[in-house]
Amino acid sequence: MMLKNKDILLIEDDSIDVMSFKRALVRLEIKNNVRHVENGEEALAYLSNSENSKPGIIFMDINMPRMTGPEFLKMALEMKLIGCIPVVVLTTSREEKDKIDCFHLGISGYMIKDIDFEDFVITMRTIFNYWALCESPGL
Amino acid sequence: MNNQIYTDPVKLTQSIFGKLLITMVMLLLLIIVIFTTIQIQSEKNILVMKVNENISEMKLNIQREGRSFSNSLGRLTENSIASYDFFALFESIREAVDLEPNLSYAILMNKERKALLHTDRPDLEQEILVKNYDIFASQQERPVFQEHVSDQITYLEYVFPIQISTSTWGHLRLGFSLIALEKKIEYSENEIKKQIRRIVFRSVVVAGIFMILGTFVVFLLSRKISRPISVLTAYSIELANGNYGFKPDKKLIGKDEVGRLTSSFGMMATNIKNANDQLEGYSHNLEKKVKERTKELESVNQELKNFAYIVSHDLKAPLRSIGSLASWLKTDYEDKLDDVGKEQLDLLVGRVNRMHALIGGILQYSRVGKVEEITARVDVTFMLNDVIDILNSPKNIKISLDTDFPTIDFEPTRIQQVFQNIISNAIKYIDKPKGLIHVGCKSHGEYWEFYVSDNGPGIDKKYHDKVFQLFQTLQSKDSYESTGVGLSIVKKIIETNGGRISIDSIVGKGTTFKFLLLKGKNDVKK
Numbered sequence: 001m002m003l004k005n006k007d008i009l010l011i012e013d014d015s016i017d018v019m020s021f022k023r024a025l026v027r028l029e030i031k032n033n034v035r036h037v038e039n040g041e042e043a044l045a046y047l048s049n050s051e052n053s054k055p056g057i058i059f060m061d062i063n064m065p066r067m068t069g070p071e072f073l074k075m076a077l078e079m080k081l082i083g084c085i086p087v088v089v090l091t092t093s094r095e096e097k098d099k100i101d102c103f104h105l106g107i108s109g110y111m112i113k114d115i116d117f118e119d120f121v122i123t124m125r126t127i128f129n130y131w132a133l134c135e136s137p138g139l
Numbered sequence: 140m141n142n143q144i145y146t147d148p149v150k151l152t153q154s155i156f157g158k159l160l161i162t163m164v165m166l167l168l169l170i171i172v173i174f175t176t177i178q179i180q181s182e183k184n185i186l187v188m189k190v191n192e193n194i195s196e197m198k199l200n201i202q203r204e205g206r207s208f209s210n211s212l213g214r215l216t217e218n219s220i221a222s223y224d225f226f227a228l229f230e231s232i233r234e235a236v237d238l239e240p241n242l243s244y245a246i247l248m249n250k251e252r253k254a255l256l257h258t259d260r261p262d263l264e265q266e267i268l269v270k271n272y273d274i275f276a277s278q279q280e281r282p283v284f285q286e287h288v289s290d291q292i293t294y295l296e297y298v299f300p301i302q303i304s305t306s307t308w309g310h311l312r313l314g315f316s317l318i319a320l321e322k323k324i325e326y327s328e329n330e331i332k333k334q335i336r337r338i339v340f341r342s343v344v345v346a347g348i349f350m351i352l353g354t355f356v357v358f359l360l361s362r363k364i365s366r367p368i369s370v371l372t373a374y375s376i377e378l379a380n381g382n383y384g385f386k387p388d389k390k391l392i393g394k395d396e397v398g399r400l401t402s403s404f405g406m407m408a409t410n411i412k413n414a415n416d417q418l419e420g421y422s423h424n425l426e427k428k429v430k431e432r433t434k435e436l437e438s439v440n441q442e443l444k445n446f447a448y449i450v451s452h453d454l455k456a457p458l459r460s461i462g463s464l465a466s467w468l469k470t471d472y473e474d475k476l477d478d479v480g481k482e483q484l485d486l487l488v489g490r491v492n493r494m495h496a497l498i499g500g501i502l503q504y505s506r507v508g509k510v511e512e513i514t515a516r517v518d519v520t521f522m523l524n525d526v527i528d529i530l531n532s533p534k535n536i537k538i539s540l541d542t543d544f545p546t547i548d549f550e551p552t553r554i555q556q557v558f559q560n561i562i563s564n565a566i567k568y569i570d571k572p573k574g575l576i577h578v579g580c581k582s583h584g585e586y587w588e589f590y591v592s593d594n595g596p597g598i599d600k601k602y603h604d605k606v607f608q609l610f611q612t613l614q615s616k617d618s619y620e621s622t623g624v625g626l627s628i629v630k631k632i633i634e635t636n637g638g639r640i641s642i643d644s645i646v647g648k649g650t651t652f653k654f655l656l657l658k659g660k661n662d663v664k665k
Binding site (some may be wrong): 092 | 319453455456458459460462463464467488491492494502
């Protein structure tokens with residue numbers, strides 16, 4: 001299975017969104033470790049560090065200080081840090097341009113952060129159900 | 140207006156120079172012909188007069204000569220008759236006829252017109268003469284001249300009555316032939332003809348010379364007159380072609396009226412050029428300004444877009460956090476909160492949701508006309524059925540499409556937004572147990588006229604403008620889920636695409652939204 005006990009990497013600068021994310025995982029009874037970094041730069045540093053285990057999935061915001069989501073993704077792809085890890089964008093932006101930019105960078109999903117927490121939980125459930133079922137390459 | 144500039148050379152017959160030349164040469168020719176004719180005629184008259192004078196003088200000469208000759212011969216005859224010496228008389232008369240070259244004949248006849256002597260016709264001697272002129276001669280009492288023609292020869296006859304003792308015995312008639320005179324006249328006439336021929340030749344030569352000289356002068360004159368005009372013409376053509384720098388040769392212009400015209404023309408051209416330069420300067424400036432303004436506008440536009448983005452992300456994020464926190468408070472502290480606290484938290488979440496919707500509305504509204512959508516073929520019937528599906532109206536509301544709809548070129552999501560917003564409004568506000576919504580379309584000149592009518596509560600006329608304003612709603616925001624953005628977006632979409640929207644409504648009976656959309660070239664009405 002794709003996720004098993006692998007870590008989840010969350011790239012998000014808004015602490016309440018982080019809380020929201022973690023609460024959703026608690027609600028969904030997902031026990032995987034959540035590794036949280038606050039922007040693209042930190043994410044690059046995290047992924048480059050060989051001491052850290054490779055995450056099973058990456059959730060990232062688009063608008064972040066220092067390095068935005070797409071900027072991070074571009075760098076990470078160039079540095080071959082992503083490999084087969086699915087990247088899901090969690091954002092408030094409905095801009096067509098943002099969607100196109102991200103999909104061109106090979107993301108696996110683009111989710112809008114709902115205003116309602118319950119709706120957010122439903123979104124998260126769908127994502128995890130999907131990726132829990134998804135077969136990963138045997139690396 | 141004919142804007143053609145004639146730059147091809149003017150035909151000679153059409154040019155002023157040509158016209159002048161032809162007219163003046165014609166005039167010259169006419170004058171020379173008239174003068175030559177008059178000259179010839181008058182010279183001929185003078186010649187004829189001279190000849191006539193000559194002839195009459197000659198005639199007088201003959202008469203004078205004849206008279207003196209006849210008088211002497213007449214005396215001799217009278218004497219001879221008195222002395223009955225006829226033989227000697229006849230001899231001397233015959234002698235006189237032989238000697239005198241002009242004297243052709245002599246007739247002596249008595250009172251009874253019996254010819255005693257007839258030098259010309261001796262056979263008539265002793266006969267009575269009966270011709271008219273014989274009778275005329277016999278009647279004369281005094282010496283007289285008569286002219287008569289005999290055998291095609293004109294004779295001038297001198298009739299001399301012979302008086303014997305106061306009574307007329309008979310007549311002596313001396314005929315002078317006018318052959319010499321006629322010869323002279325004929326000669327003179329020939330001479331006149333020759334003379335006239337000479338005169339005509341001379342006149343024609345003179346006229347020819349005059350003609351050549353005249354033509355030359357006329358040519359020079361015509362050129363002198365027409366050249367400034369030609370220069371002016373060339374000048375005006377250059378100006379018409381926008382060559383304001385062209386300056387004609389001053390020597391060719393002259394100082395006459397045309398010259399002045401050319402000078403003032405040049406002045407005008409200079410003024411035009413100056414004005415043009417000024418205009419060009421202005422337009423250049425204007426262009427620069429327009430560019431600057433456009434740049435400014437572009438940057439403002441960009442800022443606006445950025446602003447919309449900032450609103451979308453940065454305003455929504457804390458709002459969402461507030462919402463999340465409120466709902467967590469409610470779940471985490473459920474046992475510690477009383478009903479009032481819970482209700483207030485619910486109200487808080489509700490307002491957060493409304494603000495979220497407002498922000499979404501602003502974004503949608505600001506995107507209309509800014510974000511370019513791709514125009515595509517839209518089958519309006521198909522699209523309307525889609526909209527009806529999406530809206531999923533309650534069972535008590537019936538939506539019917541009254542007419543066929545065209546296929547138009549439009550931004551698909553925009554046209555859908557228009558119908559969706561209007562129809563959803565109708566659904567939302569219908570207050571009758573059986574709701575009826577009608578949608579239709581008809582061709583209206585260069586527009587398609589669409590309508591959506593309902594049997595809802597209607598809108599008072601004083602609110603017809605208000606419903607299209609951003610964030611304006613007629614009902615309290617709590618009673619209906621409404622942000623007041625929908626119709627603003629509808630209006631903006633229609634007007635950005637060159638259309639108009641209006642409301643017909645009777646309060647209590649229903650509302651009809653009518654809107655016009657400009658027809659496209661490829662629109663097809665089913």
